[in-house]
Amino acid sequence: MTTQPTPVWLRGLLIIAAGLMAALFISVPAAQASPANSPAGAPTLGVTASVQAEEFQNRISGVLRNADGPLPDVRITATGNGFEGEATSSETGAWSIGVPEQGDYEVELDVSTLPDGAELAEGQQNPRTVTFAGTTNATTLFLFGEGIVLETTSFWSVLADRTVAGLSFGLLLALSAVGLSLIFGTTGLTNFAHGEMVTAGAVFAFGFAALGLPAPAAIVLAVVGGGLLGYVQDAALWKPLRRRGSGLVPMMIVSIGLALALRYIIQFNFGGATQQLPGAQGNVLDFGPVSITQNNLTSLITSLAVILLIAFLLLRTRFGKATRAVADNPALAAASGIDVDRVIRIVWVVGGALAALGGILWAYYRPGVSFNMGQQILLLIFAGVVLGGLGTVFGALLGSLIVGLFVEISTIWLEADLKYVGALLIMILVLLFRPQGILGRRERIG
């Protein structure tokens, strides 16, 4: 059991760490300079503000819009803790002021800079105190005109909108979930570091885009990078662990350690701020009763196409057959001449690439790239996988779609900040009545 000499191990781990450091350092200048998201033609004040925002880790931000749309060129100041900063809202109404430390700040909107016809809603405090609550970003919203605009659209129209958004979200979850499920199916590993593979995809895409590559090239390279990350992980860490015959619970805890290490390596290089991928603010398209943002539509089509491709590969090719055989019974698969290690290696590469693509789409969906974005949806990915049945690929797709739809549709009744709770509750309830998941087989829960 323990005949493996330890130095090989250490070297493996060091290779991972060093490789990641190297890969991520590439994106450092990008994260500091981010030219992509300062809106063209914004007044100089706006530029200074966005420079400030990158100088400091902490930001106060918000979006100004009234019933007619975003309100650009409005001046906002923040004072407190011996610091004074100001920003001007961009063409999209967004503003952000970087502040040196967390604490209480007095934020004031300069009413004289508001465009004609726009005025603050009644009861809106101005100036107001904004307090950081343990996060690096504090948001405050100024409401205009009648205040909260009453929802005039019909229930069915809202439902249709939410359904389309839920499909889009569910499919991007499915990309990551299918990878997770494939890895679980072939190796038995419940990989808690999968969320960081999602983050890595988005961070890679941001890094390549900031190097000046056009968005499609950056995205393709990031997906390749995600596959490479999967390969390196398997080669340096999981394969030796499998050779050693490590149990599944120790491997799970190792994956938690890896998740922590990767998350902070990403934060170390990328910083704590949220950055935008190119083209993050797309148009809204209207199709009769349903409206969807262009990015969501692209994301929906992309993930659907990729998932169909994966399904085709799994069902119709020799390699797909081999993968399913390994998932079913590795020993028997090896005995019938299948190179199990090769199958697992390819599954890791595909899983990493799918997670990276999922991460990029998630960055457009949220929108924004941040070091903990993968961690935020890791549990939803798990929920999708568990709902469908651990280890079943089509279960993961079905489960993720249910989770995505449920999360989006539940916002009609639930507060938006509770939308993930419903999905997690559903997962627990399904486990209560059908522990093997919707498409799972009973033997899998042991």
Add this chain to the structure above:
Amino acid sequence: MDIANILSLAFGEIISPTTAAYALAALGLAVHFGYSGLLNFGQAGFMAVGAYGFAIPTLQFNAPLPVAVLIALTSSVIFAIVLGIPTLRLRADYLAIVTIAAAEIIRYIVTTNGLTQVTGSANGLAGGFENGFVGLNPFPDGTYNVGPVSMNQDGFWIRVVGWTIVILACLTVWLLMRSPWGRVLKGIREDENAVRALGKNVYAYKMQALIIGGLLGTVAGMIFTLPRGAVQPANYSTELTFFLYTCLLLGGMATVLGPVIGAMIFWVVLSLTQGLLFGAIEIGAITFLTNVQAGQLRYILVGVALMLLMIFRPQGVFGNKKELAFA
């Protein structure tokens, strides 16, 4: 770089109330994972139940200290039962996912804006819920010195209470685990079916273990939050649970003293690396790091340490390799 100051800060971590809270919560995990084999990834949820279960009644209805503590403990038992019913029959990986999800559900609920009146949402709770505890302080005002560390009477009081509870909890767990009840638990960890064949109600034993470990986490949540005078939801994220597992694995998962020593090592190492890194940055020995990055570097080390521990020394510093929750 002031080495003496760095060392005294590190020593301060050994007796700090946060370390006591980590030790207690990790001891709860030892009951769950080390002794019973239950892979509970929701210990942060139990700690949140402790902190909010104590602070909310105090602030909302002016509940006196014993009542608030009782409410927190009762909520913890209810949470354990609700969590245990769907999950205790499941395999380890399902249990892990469900418990981590339950802890996150608690965190989302206390963070939602709809409940700001009760939970303070993302800002958390403050405003004197610790007054009842501070009011019980029998020590006169003044400065108290423990080794190189000095503190005021309130700091001394919370440390005395916190560590007394840790010692009592260690004794209790030690006695429990050498009782017939504890032997059955270890039996469940080794082979659930064998124990079931002996006519024991495995489910009930697991539930009892979940409740006891959860109560330890809940008390830890209170000790964690009292000296801060504030409850913040961001403190109770999944990372807290993972740090607790690091403490547990450092010390040894099926030992009584392991989690306590593990928590001490964890905080001393964090404090030392922070002191040394910041010191080195200050005197210009390290120029490629900012202070913020140095802080993050420590958590990268925590993750790597967790991996290395699990791979090379899963039994921890004190553990016995035969007593692992997994073969």
